[in-house]
Amino acid sequence: MRLHRAPVxxxxxxxxxxxxxxxxxFYSEAFAMPFPQRRxxxxxxxxxxGP
Known part of the structure; x- marks a missing residue:
């Protein structure tokens, strides 16, 4: 990442x-199960x- 983008x-x-x-x-509700990844x-x- 460019440092000038850090403030954004x-x-x-x-x-x-x-x-x-x-x-x-939304995923949990739509698929009636928790998001499958811990992270x-x-x-x-x-x-x-883009630039």
Missing amino acids: LDRDADDIFTLTRQGRA YDQVPTRRPG
């Missing part, structure tokens, strides 16, 4: 992690075609 990730971290929790909860790692990457 810091600013958006709460929203990103909230969406992740909501997605895992869910997120790695920031460069968007396709």
Whole structure:
């Protein structure tokens, strides 16, 4: 990750992690089972075609 992107990730971290929790909860409800992995790692990457 480029260091100049760190402030954006810091600013958006709460929203990103909230969406992740909501997605895992949706999975559990939609498939009537807990998310199958103990961990869910997120790695920031460069968007396709972006800087």
